[in-house]
Every structure is written in structure tokens, then in C-alpha cells.
Amino acid sequence: MKVTGISFVRNAVKFDYPILEAIQSILPLCDEFILVCGNSEDGTEELLAQIKDPKLKIIPSVWDDSLREGGKVLAVETNKALDAVSPDSDWVFYLQGDEVLHEKFIPTVRQAMEKYLDDKEVQGLLFNYQHFWGSYNYVADSRKWYRREIRLVRNDKNIRSYKDAQGFRTRADEKLKVKLIPADIYHYGWVRPPEKQIQKRLSSNRFWHSDEWIEKNMQKEGEYDYSEIDSVKRFEGTAPKVMEQRLKRLHWEFSPNPPKLSLKERLSRIIENITGKRVGEYQNYKII
Numbered sequence: 001m002k003v004t005g006i007s008f009v010r011n012a013v014k015f016d017y018p019i020l021e022a023i024q025s026i027l028p029l030c031d032e033f034i035l036v037c038g039n040s041e042d043g044t045e046e047l048l049a050q051i052k053d054p055k056l057k058i059i060p061s062v063w064d065d066s067l068r069e070g071g072k073v074l075a076v077e078t079n080k081a082l083d084a085v086s087p088d089s090d091w092v093f094y095l096q097g098d099e100v101l102h103e104k105f106i107p108t109v110r111q112a113m114e115k116y117l118d119d120k121e122v123q124g125l126l127f128n129y130q131h132f133w134g135s136y137n138y139v140a141d142s143r144k145w146y147r148r149e150i151r152l153v154r155n156d157k158n159i160r161s162y163k164d165a166q167g168f169r170t171r172a173d174e175k176l177k178v179k180l181i182p183a184d185i186y187h188y189g190w191v192r193p194p195e196k197q198i199q200k201r202l203s204s205n206r207f208w209h210s211d212e213w214i215e216k217n218m219q220k221e222g223e224y225d226y227s228e229i230d231s232v233k234r235f236e237g238t239a240p241k242v243m244e245q246r247l248k249r250l251h252w253e254f255s256p257n258p259p260k261l262s263l264k265e266r267l268s269r270i271i272e273n274i275t276g277k278r279v280g281e282y283q284n285y286k287i288i
Contacts, residue, residue: 001117004089004155005030006081008074009097010038010063013047015200016192017097021242023051025101026093029110030055036081038063059084071164071207078161089155090117096165098189099151102240105183112181113152123159123176124168125152126285128184132191134226134254136239136247140190142231142261143268143278150178150285151185164207167284178285186240194223194252231259 005026012019033056067073091113116122133140150167153159162169272278
């Protein structure tokens with residue numbers, strides 16, 4: 001069984017992406033790792049040079065900044081990585097630059113890949129998500145956050161990144177058939193210094209909105225207000241080992257406000273707690 005890891009990144013230093021930690025977290029599962037590195041102006045290339053592992057292959061890329069519809073440029077960059085995967089690889093493990101796999105899940109993921117290796121009906125493996133917010137001690141837990149997503153797919157050139165690169169579909173726009181596995185992806189997209197979070201959101205929204213919309217709706221200076229969240233809960237687990245140094249650099253305070261949940265949200269939580277199903281949940285996959 002051969003496994004390829006893939007990701008893409010741009011301006012990792014400027015926006016404080018934990019890209020090194022993301023790569024290192026799944027390298028033990030990978031025989032090669034393809035990283036598409038976009039045109040950066042902040043020393044991202046020098047940062048990536050810290051990884052000496054020969055498995056890592058870095059492909060330079062220039063982002064098409066004219067693609068400002070639905071985050072499409074992110075899928076374009078992901079597909080560049082997919083296209084560079086070795087033909088003899090069986091599985092492709094995709095992580096975004098702010099996602100990390102805890103080492104405790106490595107055996108579970110490996111076993112799942114081995115279990116479904118010859119079951120061609122299974123096109124991908126579905127992971128649960130922990131969306132950290134404000135600090136490494138809290139996770140967002142309202143229905144606004146996706147709770148699952150595909151992060152392992154077969155090395156099949158018919159499978160492509162979908163829309164803003166959150167998931168995958170076939171070239172014919174068909175949802176993938178997947179198996180849900182008991183492993184979590186830790187998403188750290190909302191844990192960075194508040195001053196960097198402002199700049200990151202400003203940059204990211206350029207892939208969804210016009211300059212006019214950004215000028216009217218986006219804060220451009222100062223610090224991000226992490227108190228603007230409907231609900232968080234205390235994270236009771238441990239941090240991945242690859243994140244230990246980053247946790248030590250935490251220099252801002254975050255104290256959550258009481259939950260601000262609508263009646264619809266409260267009712268949905270009750271139903272989910274009883275049935276395990278989330279009412280009206282968007283699922284870009286078919287669990288089999």
C-alpha cells in the first residue's frame with residue numbers, strides 16, 4: 001500500500017499557518033508528500049526548508065488571483081497537487097495548511113486504509129472535525145461548523161477538489177462514496193494571533209468577494225474579536241505533539257462569553273443528542 005500526502009500553502013509566515021505541523025502530522029503515514037507552494041512574499045519557502053524529510057516534494061505555483069468566485073482558486077491549487085501524485089500510489093491524504101492529525105489516530109487511519117484498500121466501492125474516508133476557536137483550549141460547537149469531511153481519497157484522476165477545496169467530487173459532479181472512520185482532524189484556522197487573524201480573513205475573503213464588498217464589510221486593522229462566537233466548549237483532549245512548540249508561543253488571552261444560541265439551534269442540539277443526526281446537515285458525500 002502506497003500513500004501520498006498533499007497540501008497547498010501561500011504566505012504561511014504572514015498568516016501564521018501551522019503548515020509545518022500539518023505536514024509532519026501525517027508524514028508517518030505517507031510514502032511521499034506533495035506540497036504546492038504558491039507565490040509568497042514572506043519567507044514561506046525558507047520556512048518549508050526546515051523539513052528535511054526526503055518524502056517532501058515542493059511544487060512552485062502562481063495563484064490566479066482573478067478567480068474570485070466561491071474560493072475556486074483553492075480547488076485549483078489542490079488539483080495541482082492531485083495531478084502530481086505518483087501513479088502507483090493507492091491513497092491520497094489531503095490536509096489544508098491549518099489542519100493537523102493527532103498522532104493517536106495514526107493507527108486508526110492506517111488500519112482503515114488497509115481495510116478498504118481492495119474495496120473499490122469505497123472512494124474515500126470521512127473524518128470527524130474539531131474546530132478550535134480563540135485558543136487551543138476551546139472548540140466551536142454550533143451547527144454552523146461542518147462536523148465531518150473527506151480527507152482521504154483513492155488515487156483516482158476522476159476525483160477532483162470541489163468548489164472551495166473543502167471536499168471532493170468526481171469529474172461528473174458525483175458525491176464520493178465514503179466510510180466514516182473514528183479519527184478526528186484538528187482544525188486551527190481560528191487560532192492565531194488576533195492581529196494576524198484580521199489580515200488572514202481580509203486576504204481570504206478576496207477569494208469570495210469583490211474589493212467593493214471587502215471595503216464595505218471587512219475590518220482592516222487592529223485585532224480580531226474572538227468573543228464574536230455563538231458557542232464554544234472546553235476541549236478535554238491533548239494537543240498533537242507536533243503542536244507543542246506552537247502552544248508555548250500563545251501570547252493572547254481568550255475567555256469565552258456565555259453561549260448565544262437561537263431556539264432553532266437549541267432544538268437541533270436536542271435532536272442531535274438523541275438521534276446522532278444533525279437536521280438539515282449539508283453532506284458533500286455518501287456514507288456507505
